[in-house]
Amino acid sequence: MKPMQVGLIGAGVVATGVAKVLERNQNEIMRRAGRGIQVTHVGARNLDKARSTLGIAADYSSQLEAVATHPDVDIVVELIGGTTLAKDLVLKAIAAGKHVVTANKALLAVHGTEIFAAARDKGVMVAFEAAVAGGIPIIKALREGLTANRIEWIAGIINGTTNFILSEMRAKGLDFGVVLKEAQRLGYAETDPTFDIEGVDAAHKLTIMSAIAFGTPVQFDRAHIEGITKLQATDIKYAEQLGYRIKLLGITRRRDHGIELRVHPTLIPAKRLIANVEGAMNAVVVQADAVGTTLYYGKGAGSEPTASAVVADLVDITRLHTADPDHRVPHLAFQPDAMSDAPILAMDQVITSFYLRLTVADEAGVLSRITGILAEHDISIDAVLQRESAEGERQTDLIILTHDTLEGSMNKALAQMQALPTVLAPIVRIRKEELA
Numbered sequence: 001m002k003p004m005q006v007g008l009i010g011a012g013v014v015a016t017g018v019a020k021v022l023e024r025n026q027n028e029i030m031r032r033a034g035r036g037i038q039v040t041h042v043g044a045r046n047l048d049k050a051r052s053t054l055g056i057a058a059d060y061s062s063q064l065e066a067v068a069t070h071p072d073v074d075i076v077v078e079l080i081g082g083t084t085l086a087k088d089l090v091l092k093a094i095a096a097g098k099h100v101v102t103a104n105k106a107l108l109a110v111h112g113t114e115i116f117a118a119a120r121d122k123g124v125m126v127a128f129e130a131a132v133a134g135g136i137p138i139i140k141a142l143r144e145g146l147t148a149n150r151i152e153w154i155a156g157i158i159n160g161t162t163n164f165i166l167s168e169m170r171a172k173g174l175d176f177g178v179v180l181k182e183a184q185r186l187g188y189a190e191t192d193p194t195f196d197i198e199g200v201d202a203a204h205k206l207t208i209m210s211a212i213a214f215g216t217p218v219q220f221d222r223a224h225i226e227g228i229t230k231l232q233a234t235d236i237k238y239a240e241q242l243g244y245r246i247k248l249l250g251i252t253r254r255r256d257h258g259i260e261l262r263v264h265p266t267l268i269p270a271k272r273l274i275a276n277v278e279g280a281m282n283a284v285v286v287q288a289d290a291v292g293t294t295l296y297y298g299k300g301a302g303s304e305p306t307a308s309a310v311v312a313d314l315v316d317i318t319r320l321h322t323a324d325p326d327h328r329v330p331h332l333a334f335q336p337d338a339m340s341d342a343p344i345l346a347m348d349q350v351i352t353s354f355y356l357r358l359t360v361a362d363e364a365g366v367l368s369r370i371t372g373i374l375a376e377h378d379i380s381i382d383a384v385l386q387r388e389s390a391e392g393e394r395q396t397d398l399i400i401l402t403h404d405t406l407e408g409s410m411n412k413a414l415a416q417m418q419a420l421p422t423v424l425a426p427i428v429r430i431r432k433e434e435l436a
């Protein structure tokens with residue numbers, strides 16, 4: 001049988017990995033897919049550069065749209081990133097009856113609903129395993145492997161760049177900027193690395209996982225997003241003293257009245273496996289009713305790990321290409337007419353626990369005033385740590401860990417505590433999850 005013909009758009013880090021993996025493993029891939037898969041067309045900005053980085057024989061063109069709609073192309077692989085040109089090309093490819101594979105989480109988190117609907121109308125597939133946690137087959141796990149389950153929550157380290165930065169800063173005491181440059185050099189970071197460090201990339205991925213887990217449309221604009229740029233070394237140190245690690249977590253959880261969707265630095269008990277995920281590695285914990293807790297771990301970024309997921313999607317599409325569209329795995333796991341309208345909860349409706357660091361005057365009665373305010377808002381305390389102040393020092397650090405509470409109650413308590421004359425600096429608040 002004639003090989004499936006692929007139009008590859010983009011010739012960067014991931015595209016290079018795709019070319020290499022397809023070439024190196026072509027025999028095995030053919031045995032698995034039942035027919036060959038070949039990149040026949042490449043769309044790129046700089047053709048000479050693309051030819052030399054990809055190193056494959058194909059028709060190279062700077063007319064990206066022509067590649068996306070070429071009559072000889074069966075599957076379009078979009079690897080340019082961004083949400084404007086990429087959206088246009090993906091929709092044009094779909095309209096031309098092409099299946100699409102993309103690693104572009106930004107595109108799907110923002111425009112997924114429109115893209116999946118267009119694909120359904122045309123009877124083509126849009127596959128995106130590489131878009132969440134790179135090489136870890138988490139989309140397949142959520143959409144197919146766990147399909148018997150009611151999923152309760154997902155918590156993940158889903159941005160390699162920030163986990164790499166936090167790990168290197170903690171282990172080697174390196175500077176934020178130095179480690180970010182190294183992450184860029186290694187090909188982990190987004191074109192605009194603020195997407196990584198401000199938590200936006202993690203929120204894109206979390207939005208996609210949440211939609212698949214709970215059968216809701218993708219709603220990136222409802223996600224609460226905090227990155228790691230305001231995190232201080234002092235808090236990483238105090239968290240360690242209390243038996244916790246701080247990670248940038250994406251958390252989505254089913255509650256009675258809606259769904260939590262949030263990305264922020266989070267204290268996790270150091271004994272949990274996920275707390276020990278270091279470097280650019282990703283890990284996703286899924287809590288589901290029948291299977292219990294499962295953990296998925298692996299490389300979430302980088303050329304070949306991401307290509308592993310892109311090529312797996314190419315094989316999937318090749319296998320399913322002739323199947324009746326109504327009997328294929330739905331894009332977001334649930335049938336389109338059975339989607340839920342559960343709302344994404346506003347952040348003050350979220351239930352979580354907290355780490356607080358207060359810089360306070362070292363005098364009698366301060367602790368009781370603070371615990372009094374927390375009690376007034378029904379916030380119970382899990383642990384308190386007070387730094388021994390040095391001889392003659394008039395202020396100290398007070399660290400408080402709370403039990404679960406409504407974020408809205410904590411906001412009110414924080415405003416009251418901050419107004420106390422004995423609280424001498426802005427209070428640091430980091431959320432904490434026991435993940436059990």
Ligand SMILES: NC(=O)C1=CN([C@@H]2O[C@H](COP(=O)(O)OP(=O)(O)OC[C@H]3O[C@@H](n4cnc5c(N)ncnc54)[C@H](O)[C@@H]3O)[C@@H](O)[C@H]2O)C=CC1
Nearest residue numbers: 010011012013014015045079080081103104187301302306
């Ligand atoms: N690098 C990684 O580890 C991972 C990347 N991704 C996603 O994969 C996609 C590709 O990422 P990378 O390969 O890392 O990016 P990259 O920056 O290395 O490559 C992007 C390619 O697209 C081309 N391109 C961009 N805009 C273009 C335009 N307007 N016209 C023509 N060509 C254009 C660039 O010249 C380059 O060849 C992105 O959506 C990214 O978020 C997903 C998972 C992991």
Ligand SMILES: N[C@@H](CC=O)C(=O)O
Nearest residue numbers: 159160161188190301
């Ligand atoms: N910039 C991303 C790349 C993979 O999605 C990351 O650092 O995880």
Ligand code: NA
Nearest residue numbers: 129132134136
């Ligand atoms: Na993946």
